[in-house]
Amino acid sequence: MKGQNIIIAGVGGQGIIFTGNILGLAAMKQGFDIKKTDTFGMAQRGGSVVSHLRYDEKVFSPSIKKGDADIIIAFEKLEAIRWIEYLKTNGIVFINDITIPPHSVHLGTGIYPSDYEITTITSQRTDNIHILDAGASIEKSIDPRLVNTILLGFVLPYLFIEKVFLEEAIIESLPQKVAELNIEALGKGLKLAHH
């Protein structure tokens, strides 16, 4: 069984760690050895958060070597490029099309990179860039965290993890009602990927 190295990045409070845990659990169910590590010093307080997930027949280091990630899943645009040096040449980047400016931008002491800068930087590593407005396909009133699962559904065809194991992991990790909504969101994301 061939495995993958995945980086999931975003801003504290976006559900990065939980999404990574679901993915890790699914990989374990499929029979992979997995290691996952999070950097979340002050995650609830809006700082950068990143999870490294590795699954393969045997995994030693929980963290990924620079230039060795197959996929980066970014829940926010700036966070996508923060970890770009970890991506393999011609690896795949999935970016949720939202902007969460750091406070320095509001204070006028920092400048948020433009979309052009973001794609220019990313394209130094790869041309495999998928930008998706995952939030556009759900109503505002539903739990915003479903956006993560839609993005996950969108990424699924590129992972070596089968849908059935991901669904099992979701059912195991969430209360029944919420799990059902998430499985529905997963399907939505998958449909977007096939478009």
Add this chain to the structure above:
Amino acid sequence: MGNEAIALGAYHSGVMVAAAYPGTPSTEILNYITRFKGIYTEWSTNEQVAMEVATGASYAGVRALAVMKHVGLNVASDAFMAASITGIKGGLVVVSADDPGCHSSQNEQDNRHFAEFAKVPLLEPSDSQEAYNLMIEAFEISERFDTPVLLRSTTRISHSRTIVKTRDRIKLGRSASFNYDAAKYIMLPSLARGRRPLVEVRINKLAEYANSFPFNHVEKGTNDLGIVTSGIAYQYAKEVFPGASFLKLGLSYPIPKRTIRDFASSVERLLVIEELDPFLENQIKQLGIEVSGKKYFPIIGELDIDCVEAGIEKAGITTGRNKPTVAWTAKNLLKRPPLLCAGCPHSGFFFTLSTLAYRSRLPGKPVKTPKLVITGDIGCYTLAAYPPLSAMDTCGCMGASIGQAVGMEKAGIKENIVAVIGDSTFMHAGISGLIDAMYNQSKITVVILDNQTTAMTGHQGHPGTGISPSGEQLTCVEIELLVRGIGVEDVKTVDAFDLSSIRKKLRESIDSGKISVIIVRGECPKLVKKSDKPLDINNNLCDDCGLCLLIGCPAIQKNNSRLLIESTVCIGNSCSICKQLCPRKAIR
């Protein structure tokens, strides 16, 4: 998670008492243990107390655990050293979770030295499975050798998830009882001298045992290179050298001398790959064995695969692995530091202090010479050191704010001094500082920021809240009574969301010329969820002065040069700091 495995290992070893003070990356361990029924768990006032509680339980014959982050062991070291000389009755394990790279700590220190210092055995897991297994071994070693055992984790072990196979909980069937034994438990000088040689006998026995310890094992590979390693460094080294010979140490103090000698003589070149200090390297060098380590690998920060690869390149070793060229690095990328949350009870206070101390200023306004010296402490509120608040001048260790303030005053600085400390930190190590200030007739202002929880580490209880690890209401130690009991006469309590009152009382205290304590009280919005209607900025009234941005509230943002309040995070009138502040009354 590694911390989950440590907790499960302790539970399956039949632990009966577990005490901890929260601190990243160790906190989850006690949280997980609390889920199991029939174990007494407590958030102790500080790590020394946690160590004493665990030691007491051990003396009473049951298996006990004390858990802390690396700097916690500094606080607990007196009790730790004491437990070393008396030895134990029920198995006694101390978990120290170190933080190489300072992900969430004020310093970096290698707590393996504490094992050598206290002459107790040291176990270092390299993944969750080993964290689980070594926890079980730790209790066995503790009882077999009459010693406390130090199990040292690191952030990368504690906060990584790897697959763990578990066994059943052992049934010890012990009930607590104390065997009166003055020569063992009363460390009067005359009796302590009697115990002292036993410590040496013990460590020599342990050194012999280390040679046969199953988690000190050789993985035979090629003969040209032998790597001695422990903890997470093992994983990085295996990744880089899958074919080399390895001596992997799970019990890394005292080192297994015979095993190391045999291993060294079986390979052409010996390297030590370890995180932080040359702990193993120096011990191996003392054996007269030629070895190198820190000559090639960094002594500072976390290791990773890249670090190990860079090190071996320095050492002139080739692995044949492909090294992808990194086209671009994130050097100048916009940073995203954490902020105090929207609705944080610290924001209004620090905004006020920041303006009184001439720290924050509107864009384009001149920089003024700062006033006041603000000694700070450890907690969420340390984030007030960042712009725009910039309202903290020192941060060293738990409880330091008050003692440092006394020292500055006694040294004779001209500025008035404000010591700022959180409720949990005050209980942990601030009380003795305040007693010192009172006793020595200090004139400082002490501000206790009471958000009624230990917020930074994920909302643990402390004596001021009276909440147990399982959420039960126990006895609440009231901060006001405590402070008055010390003898402080000027004690004021102020609502954390009442700006004018904060300003008035802070001014009064600073100008009073005598010791004064202000308790700024307001609940952490992440613990007690508030769902008031979010506030809104009327852009017809707003003249874009930017004053509200100086609160550092993440809800207040600027989009296309218009100020706005992000409705999903604002907690509305439960906070209203920005509304009270706005000179144009544009916020409603």
